[in-house]
Amino acid sequence: MADGSTNDLKKTALYDRHVAAGGRIVEFxxxxxxxxxxxxxxxxxxxxxAASLFDVSHMGQVVVTGPDHxxxxxxxxxITPADLASLAPGxxxxxxxxxxxxxxxDDLIIxxxxxxxxxxxxxLMVVNAARKAHDLRFMQxxxxxxxxxxxxxxxxxxxxxxxxxxxxxxxHTALAEQLGFMQAGPTEIGGIKANISRSGYxxxxxxEISIANGxxxxxxxxxxxxPLVEPAGLGARDSLRLEAGLCLYGHDMDDTIDPVSAxxxxxxxxxxxxxxxxxxxxxxxxxxxxxxxxxxxxxxxxGRQPVREGAELVDAEGKSLGTVTSGTFAPTAQASIAMGYxxxxxxxxxxxxxxxxxxxxxxxxxxxxxxxxxxxxxxxx
Amino acid sequence: xxxxYTQDHEYIRLEGNIGIVGISNYAQEQLGDIVFVELxxxxxxxxxxxxxxxxxxxxxxxEIYAPASGKVVEINxxxxxxxxxxxxxxxxxxxxxxxxxxxxxxxxxxxxxxxYADHTA
Numbered sequence: 001m002a003d004g005s006t007n008d009l010k011k012t013a014l015y016d017r018h019v020a021a022g023g024r025i026v027e028f029x030x031x032x033x034x035x036x037x038x039x040x041x042x043x044x045x046x047x048x049x050a051a052s053l054f055d056v057s058h059m060g061q062v063v064v065t066g067p068d069h070x071x072x073x074x075x076x077x078x079i080t081p082a083d084l085a086s087l088a089p090g091x092x093x094x095x096x097x098x099x100x101x102x103x104x105x106d107d108l109i110i111x112x113x114x115x116x117x118x119x120x121x122x123x124l125m126v127v128n129a130a131r132k133a134h135d136l137r138f139m140q141x142x143x144x145x146x147x148x149x150x151x152x153x154x155x156x157x158x159x160x161x162x163x164x165x166x167x168x169x170x171x172h173t174a175l176a177e178q179l180g181f182m183q184a185g186p187t188e189i190g191g192i193k194a195n196i197s198r199s200g201y202x203x204x205x206x207x208e209i210s211i212a213n214g215x216x217x218x219x220x221x222x223x224x225x226x227p228l229v230e231p232a233g234l235g236a237r238d239s240l241r242l243e244a245g246l247c248l249y250g251h252d253m254d255d256t257i258d259p260v261s262a263x264x265x266x267x268x269x270x271x272x273x274x275x276x277x278x279x280x281x282x283x284x285x286x287x288x289x290x291x292x293x294x295x296x297x298x299x300x301x302x303g304r305q306p307v308r309e310g311a312e313l314v315d316a317e318g319k320s321l322g323t324v325t326s327g328t329f330a331p332t333a334q335a336s337i338a339m340g341y342x343x344x345x346x347x348x349x350x351x352x353x354x355x356x357x358x359x360x361x362x363x364x365x366x367x368x369x370x371x372x373x374x375x376x377x378x379x380x381x
Numbered sequence: 382x383x384x385x386y387t388q389d390h391e392y393i394r395l396e397g398n399i400g401i402v403g404i405s406n407y408a409q410e411q412l413g414d415i416v417f418v419e420l421x422x423x424x425x426x427x428x429x430x431x432x433x434x435x436x437x438x439x440x441x442x443x444e445i446y447a448p449a450s451g452k453v454v455e456i457n458x459x460x461x462x463x464x465x466x467x468x469x470x471x472x473x474x475x476x477x478x479x480x481x482x483x484x485x486x487x488x489x490x491x492x493x494x495x496x497y498a499d500h501t502a
Contacts, residue, residue, distance in 0.1 A: 040438070040439045041416075041439060235413070235439060238440075304416060304464070305419070306416060306437050306442070308442065329416035329417055329437070
């Protein structure tokens with residue numbers, strides 16, 4: 001039960017704040033981060049009811065620089081299947097980094113800077129902590145001499161998430177109310193320069209705030225001082241994203257799984273589905289045309305018993321169907337929920353499925369995701 | 382009435398030859414919110430150190446080992462609907478099972494209150 005030593009791990013600029021706030025520190029993606037402060041369920045519920053502050057500085061903030069916008073977009077469209085050309089200034093898009101087999105090397109968010117925020121030819125990325133070194137190598141190799149990638153280790157990233165996040169942030173910047181879901185721009189928070197976006201990983205409305213490491217404590221202190229805000233750790237982040245039906249790289253998909261099988265078709269732009277022209281396009285477009293053999297689905301189980309990653313899924317006769325990739329007892333859904341892979345012909349809501357946990361059969365059904373309605377605030381330009 | 386603790390943070394409180402088994406306050410704090418408890422079957426027999434139950438938080442599943450050999454005579458059914466009793470009242474309402482201890486001498490090798498306090502310090 002004892003936590004392993006966290007001495008050799010990297011620390012974010014907010015490490016001392018986590019310790020001071022009573023955070024229980026664990027290893028995640030090579031970093032020492034709090035899994036919880038007050039308790040996972042309390043933090044989960046607070047995020048759904050008010051606003052929580054998460055330190056996500058372990059994630060990789062990458063600046064992509066090319067000679068001009070068109071060149072940078074063209075380059076990035078060779079390694080991702082997103083329609084990046086259609087991004088207006090200050091808009092962001094979720095997509096995946098693909099290998100030659102159409103497997104997902106990582107999932108990421110790509111942002112086109114707002115007008116005047118950066119030089120022409122610059123795009124911004126946020127990639128997973130455990131993949132950032134890998135992603136940099138992979139992207140640099142693929143686009144050598146065309147665009148440059150720079151990992152901004154000098155920046156911190158904090159996420160303010162919850163239905164009252166906008167109310168909290170609007171006390172410090174008018175941009176909070178102006179942005180819609182998946183829109184971003186530069187501003188100041190308490191006189192500190194910040195790039196904010198209306199985005200997150202909880203299914204709630206909320207913001208991600210990028211600031212210099214040296215400013216992280218000041219911004220954290222300012223936001224956490226708001227009576228609506230409590231700090232939240234990785235545990236709540238995981239249960240919130242699972243309820244929201246959002247994938248976790250390395251668990252719900254990896255470099256052997258294509259985005260169609262991972263039920264991430266929305267990460268592939270419509271134009272790209274006909275044009276192709278991205279790494280692994282032949283494989284991915286063939287899966288779109290023929291249909292995938294297996295598919296990522298949501299599953300809801302009877303009773304309270306959690307069905308976790310690695311549990312085998314079987315049919316009524318006990319024949320193996322696939323594997324659970326994430327699962328827990330969900331605090332808001334008040335149900336045992338999971339994601340996993342099943343044969344595509346069974347990947348429809350209502351289909352019965354059985355999970356084996358410690359030799360015991362647990363009955364469930366394929367469920368629609370998200371398990372808890374997403375509450376994004378969309379605005380069109 | 383003596384309470385003894387294992388290295389793995391189970392407690393056993395002996396009342397006659399019946400041992401009441403649960404997890405320590407320290408353990409429940411470490412685990413966080415308990416969302417599910419897999420209870421043993423009444424009548425099941427365990428040797429000291431056998432896996433007897435599983436306690437699950439949002440984050441992880443933790444095995445509960447029998448602190449002494451014996452036969453399960455009662456289980457705390459209240460935990461099926463209210464597993465959080467282990468968090469709110471680990472020593473009393475959050476007990477997990479009762480075991481008819483076959484050799485109370487086995488408890489001598491477990492920690493008493495003071496030794497356990499040192500163990501978790």
